[in-house]
Amino acid sequence: MSKRKGYWNNVWKEFKKNSLSVTGLVVVAILFMIAIFAPLLANNKPYIYITDDDVYFPIIIDYEEFRGRDLKKDQFEGFKIFPPIPYSYSEYDLDAIVLPPSSAHILGTDEQGRDLAARMIYGARVSIFIGFVAVFIYVSIGILVGALAGYYAGWVDMVISRIIEIVMCFPTFFLILTILALWGPSLLSVMVVIGITGWTGIARIVRGEFFKLREQDYVIASRALGARDLWIIFKHILPNALAPVLVSATFGIATTILVESSLSFLGFGVQPPTPSWGDILSQSRDFMDFAWWLTMIPGIAIFITITSYNLVGEGIQDAIDPKSYRR
Amino acid sequence: MKWYLVKRLFLIIPTFLGITLITYFMIRLAPGDYTTLKAGLQGELRSGSIGREILEQEKKLYGLDKPIYTGYFEWVSKFIMLDFGVSRKDGRPVSTHIAEALPITLTLNILSIIIVYIISIPVGIMSAVKKDTLYDRLSSLVLFILYSLPTFWVGLLLLMYLSGGEYFDLFPLSGIQSDWAYKLTPYQKFMDLVWHLVLPVITLTYSGFAFLSRYTRANMLEVINQQYIITARAKGLSNYKVIFVHAFRNSLIPLVTLMATLLPALLGGSVIVESIFTIPGMGKLAFDSILARDIPVIMAIASISALLTLAGILLADVVYGLVDPRIRLEAKL
Numbered sequence: 308m309s310k311r312k313g314y315w316n317n318v319w320k321e322f323k324k325n326s327l328s329v330t331g332l333v334v335v336a337i338l339f340m341i342a343i344f345a346p347l348l349a350n351n352k353p354y355i356y357i358t359d360d361d362v363y364f365p366i367i368i369d370y371e372e373f374r375g376r377d378l379k380k381d382q383f384e385g386f387k388i389f390p391p392i393p394y395s396y397s398e399y400d401l402d403a404i405v406l407p408p409s410s411a412h413i414l415g416t417d418e419q420g421r422d423l424a425a426r427m428i429y430g431a432r433v434s435i436f437i438g439f440v441a442v443f444i445y446v447s448i449g450i451l452v453g454a455l456a457g458y459y460a461g462w463v464d465m466v467i468s469r470i471i472e473i474v475m476c477f478p479t480f481f482l483i484l485t486i487l488a489l490w491g492p493s494l495l496s497v498m499v500v501i502g503i504t505g506w507t508g509i510a511r512i513v514r515g516e517f518f519k520l521r522e523q524d525y526v527i528a529s530r531a532l533g534a535r536d537l538w539i540i541f542k543h544i545l546p547n548a549l550a551p552v553l554v555s556a557t558f559g560i561a562t563t564i565l566v567e568s569s570l571s572f573l574g575f576g577v578q579p580p581t582p583s584w585g586d587i588l589s590q591s592r593d594f595m596d597f598a599w600w601l602t603m604i605p606g607i608a609i610f611i612t613i614t615s616y617n618l619v620g621e622g623i624q625d626a627i628d629p630k631s632y633r634r
Numbered sequence: 635m636k637w638y639l640v641k642r643l644f645l646i647i648p649t650f651l652g653i654t655l656i657t658y659f660m661i662r663l664a665p666g667d668y669t670t671l672k673a674g675l676q677g678e679l680r681s682g683s684i685g686r687e688i689l690e691q692e693k694k695l696y697g698l699d700k701p702i703y704t705g706y707f708e709w710v711s712k713f714i715m716l717d718f719g720v721s722r723k724d725g726r727p728v729s730t731h732i733a734e735a736l737p738i739t740l741t742l743n744i745l746s747i748i749i750v751y752i753i754s755i756p757v758g759i760m761s762a763v764k765k766d767t768l769y770d771r772l773s774s775l776v777l778f779i780l781y782s783l784p785t786f787w788v789g790l791l792l793l794m795y796l797s798g799g800e801y802f803d804l805f806p807l808s809g810i811q812s813d814w815a816y817k818l819t820p821y822q823k824f825m826d827l828v829w830h831l832v833l834p835v836i837t838l839t840y841s842g843f844a845f846l847s848r849y850t851r852a853n854m855l856e857v858i859n860q861q862y863i864i865t866a867r868a869k870g871l872s873n874y875k876v877i878f879v880h881a882f883r884n885s886l887i888p889l890v891t892l893m894a895t896l897l898p899a900l901l902g903g904s905v906i907v908e909s910i911f912t913i914p915g916m917g918k919l920a921f922d923s924i925l926a927r928d929i930p931v932i933m934a935i936a937s938i939s940a941l942l943t944l945a946g947i948l949l950a951d952v953v954y955g956l957v958d959p960r961i962r963l964e965a966k967l
Contacts, residue, residue: 469645472947473652476940480905481920482660485932488924489664565784569906572786573921588787595794602794606787614782
């Protein structure tokens with residue numbers, strides 16, 4: 308076990324040498340923070356509200372008397388501290404539609420007068436969450452299927468390889484669109500569909516690694532000692548096959564975020580009122596001529612997120628195999 | 635080689651069945667059967683404004699009145715006879731729709747693949763030859779940025795800034811030919827087509843540069859370290875000759891297989907690009923039929939493009955074996 312730790316320590320040491328990849332990792336970490344703390348960053352309720360006779364914490368506690376009220380209004384007198392973006396993602400103001408960035412709305416507003424900054428922050432949640440969960444689903448499927456094919460070889464491998472070939476043949480994006488159109492798009496269905504269509508790459512990698520490792524001495528020794536197949540697969544071979552999976556999964560998150568935003572852009576992603584970057588971009592099409600902030604800000608956000616994940620993936624790849632110049 | 639081919643061709647049968655099975659069951663098992671999905675039909679049925687018999691007729695038309703296995707069997711037998719049914723949107727045969735759309739998408743994609751290869755291969759070779767120089771780093775960075783730019787965003791920006799609107803009016807907003815194309819001479823027609831294709835082709839290609847040139851660079855670096863290259867240098871050949879005569883040819887081999895994997899990706903990309911630029915190709919046909927729940931068209935596109943991809947993979951494998959005798963094809967199964 309300690310030997311394993313040593314390996315990943317080395318990988319981390321190599322990874323740290325690449326400043327671009329470390330930057331990517333930092334950006335990813337920041338995005339995670341934004342996603343987790345979204346309600347504290349963009350909210351139309353104050354953190355703390357002190358009146359003459361009471362102290363309230365409206366974000367943490369749901370007070371009956373404030374429900375449906377706008378605490379920003381002057382009628383609520385007293386001392387208030389608001390989050391940096393004092394708007395919620397669904398709060399609209401028809402007197403302030405399609406406004407350029409200003410001190411009141413730092414990233415401007417959209418066609419319903421909703422604050423773009425608040426929507427971007429909540430959109431980060433969708434991107435990060437879908438990226439992670441969908442990739443987790445397909446990595447799990449891919450590892451399982453690839454391990455079975457690689458470990459048992461023979462006819463098991465033959466059947467699994469055919470299935471992989473079949474799924475690979477379908478144009479993935481079209482398949483995803485079709486399934487979503489028929490089953491109805493939602494946060495869950497987007498993740499599941501990307502998950503069940505995306506596993507072939509991982510399965511092929513794991514299969515290849517298992518082919519290389521199944522005849523290694525330690526595997527044969529373990530088998531000779533009477534270890535069960537599942538034990539050998541998960542305890543002995545899999546840990547040694549995980550490095551390339553990690554690389555592929557990191558690039559996969561970038562691709563998934565791109566696919567999710569493309570789906571939202573076409574109207575088959577997460578459904579309103581939940582904000583998603585692709586959806587914001589899609590809505591901006593009607594105001595493209597003048598509302599540059601509605602096109603540029605979500606586009607740049609998607610770009611930065613994808614770039615960061617790709618940089619991290621590249622860094623891990625170089626760290627795992629410093630000699631490699633392959634993608 | 636011969637046995638490999640025979641085996642490979644036989645394995646097409648289970649793959650073909652798998653592709654059609656997935657296509658059929660995906661559609662048939664969708665919640666709410668699709669005859670009622672047609673806009674408003676469900677509501678009309680509930681309010682009683684259309685009769686049961688119309689629904690039954692619809693069901694019969696799409697084989698929904700039969701059990702799922704019989705339905706699948708009938709659909710596949712028709713599919714093999716190249717009978718894809720009629721579009722439920724306009725009643726025209728699906729094959730006509732595809733025959734109109736496929737050439738456009740193929741033109742777009744083949745043009746894109748050629749451009750990607752023409753630009754990325756030299757860039758990749760230069761990066762390999764000048765490894766770790768400023769040029770290598772700079773081109774990697776630029777390509778990396780291009781690779782990470784979302785296609786639909788770039789398409790949108792190109793439209794916004796270069797096709798009318800508030801900014802430059804350099805390129806047309808949509809379609810692949812002008813309304814007045816029928817009045818033009820063949821040469822003008824060609825130029826008109828080129829003019830329409832500039833933005834879509836840019837959108838389709840820019841992200842491909844990174845992948846392919848990195849790939850070329852990696853292959854080239856691998857080849858450059860081979861002994862026969864060292865031999866070539868040792869016998870005093872010029873750098874140019876070593877690179878282009880000895881190294882380049884051998885680094886091309888893996889690029890062959892890449893063609894097969896590029897095709898389905900490009901087809902997927904066409905959905906977005908063709909929707910943005912309103913190009914009447916397979917991508918737009920696919921997207922429109924998904925929007926209209928035009929099941930026969932969806933099924934035909936899904937299975938036909940899967941089969942085309944299968945053919946591509948097969949072709950690449952065989953060509954790979956032909957150009958590189960070191961590959962033992964039997965082992966690859």
